[in-house]
Amino acid sequence: MTIEAVLFDLFNTLIMVRGGDAFYKPALKQLHKTLTKSNIDIPFDAFRREYFQVRDELYEEAETNLEEPHFNIRISQTLRNFNIHLPPEHPTITKATNTFCKEFTKHTSRDPDAKTILPKLCKKYRLGIVSNFAIPECACTLLKQARISQYFQTVIISAAINKRKPSPEIFQKALQTLNTQPSKAIFVGDTPNADIQGAKNTGMRAVLIKRPPLLEDSTANQSKLGTKPKNLARPHNTPPDRTPQHTPTILGHV
Numbered sequence: 289m290t291i292e293a294v295l296f297d298l299f300n301t302l303i304m305v306r307g308g309d310a311f312y313k314p315a316l317k318q319l320h321k322t323l324t325k326s327n328i329d330i331p332f333d334a335f336r337r338e339y340f341q342v343r344d345e346l347y348e349e350a351e352t353n354l355e356e357p358h359f360n361i362r363i364s365q366t367l368r369n370f371n372i373h374l375p376p377e378h379p380t381i382t383k384a385t386n387t388f389c390k391e392f393t394k395h396t397s398r399d400p401d402a403k404t405i406l407p408k409l410c411k412k413y414r415l416g417i418v419s420n421f422a423i424p425e426c427a428c429t430l431l432k433q434a435r436i437s438q439y440f441q442t443v444i445i446s447a448a449i450n451k452r453k454p455s456p457e458i459f460q461k462a463l464q465t466l467n468t469q470p471s472k473a474i475f476v477g478d479t480p481n482a483d484i485q486g487a488k489n490t491g492m493r494a495v496l497i498k499r500p501p502l503l504e505d506s507t508a509n510q511s512k513l514g515t516k517p518k519n520l521a522r523p524h525n526t527p528p529d530r531t532p533q534h535t536p537t538i539l540g541h542v
Contacts, residue, residue: 290472291413291472291473291474291493292413292414292466292468292469292472292473293413293414293415293416293463293466293468293472293473293474294409294413294414294415294416294473294474294475294476295415295416295417295418295459295462295463295473295474295475295476295487295492296415296416296417296418296475296476296477297417297418297419297475297476297477297478297479297482297483298417298419298421298427298430298431299419299421299478300478300479300497300499301399301476301477301478301483301497302398302399302402302417302434302436303396303397303398303399303430303431303434304396304397304398304399305395305396306395306396306397307395310395311391311392311394311395314391315388315391315392316336316339316388317332318387318388318390318391319363319384319385319387319388319391320332320335320336321387322380322383322384322387323335323367323380323384326380326383326384328367328372328380330367330370330372334370335366335370338366338369338370339362339363339366341369342362342365342366342369343362346361346362346365350452354451354452354454354455355450355451355452356420356421356422356446356447356449356450356451356452357422357447357450358376358422358423358424358447359385359388359422359423359447360376360377360381360382360385361376362422363376363381363384363385364376364378364381367381385423385425386425388423389423389425389426389429392426393426393429393430393433396430397434398434398435398436402434402436403435403436406436406439407439409439410439414441414466414468415439415440415441416440416441416442416443416444416462416465416466417431417440417442417443417444417445417462418444418453418458418459418462418475419443419444419445419446420446420452420453420482421445421446421447422446422447423447424445424447424448427443427445428443428445431443441465441466442462442465442466444458444461444462444465446458449461452482453482453483453486454481454482454483454485454486454487454489455486456486456489456490458486459475459486459487459490459492460490463490463492469491470490470491470492471491471492473492473493474492474493474494474495475487475492475493475494475495476494476495476497477494477495477496477497478496478497478498478499480496483496484496
């Protein structure tokens with residue numbers, strides 16, 4: 289079958305997160321400072337405890353429904369538990385999320401091979417991104433900062449459609465946008481369950497990038513920002529079609 293499209297995971301495939309979840313505390317502190325400047329007076333330690341409680345409750349729900357609420361909802365629900373009622377779309381919450389994103393981006397870098405492989409692939413295939421991430425706007429910012437956004441015809445972020453990998457819906461959305469059948473597409477990612485099992489269950493071929501060490505919950509985007517609830521860290525039974533060590537070797541598999 290002729291391949292027409294190549295879809296990529298984002299984090300630890302094209303964009304690397306340095307230091308695992310080391311970014312989380314400073315990012316949350318910056319978010320808290322933004323709220324404080326808006327006259328929301330909550331001690332940081334109390335806010336942090338309540339935030340993680342809210343986040344974990346949302347993850348429990350995601351275990352079964354594979355939904356991805358926007359990061360704003362976490363903040364809104366956290367504030368509600370302090371009897372502060374702001375809707376997720378409130379400018380104060382949006383500003384706080386943007387502040388968190390700005391700090392997070394400081395801990396990321398482009399995969400060193402991405403700038404070489406993407407121009408070659410886009411000459412032959414339609415390219416897209418399918419990523420689990422609670423802040424879609426931040427994903428677009430990262431792609432622009434990495435100077436690779438121009439290579440992709442579609443970017444589907446889970447929180448933008450409230451569905452996350454390995455749900456078939458998020459893969460199907462990308463394929464529909466690219467006007468491509470699953471059998472004519474390859475998915476490239478670093479996570480066996482969300483990326484490989486999800487893609488193959490949708491009918492796509494799948495290439496697993498083996499990053500050393502290959503730990504499914506080793507990066508913050510996977511376990512903290514809304515990319516991988518606990519059920520997705522369980523052992524998988526769906527083998528990838530290929531397991532290259534570096535992104536340039538993808539060229540030999542499409």
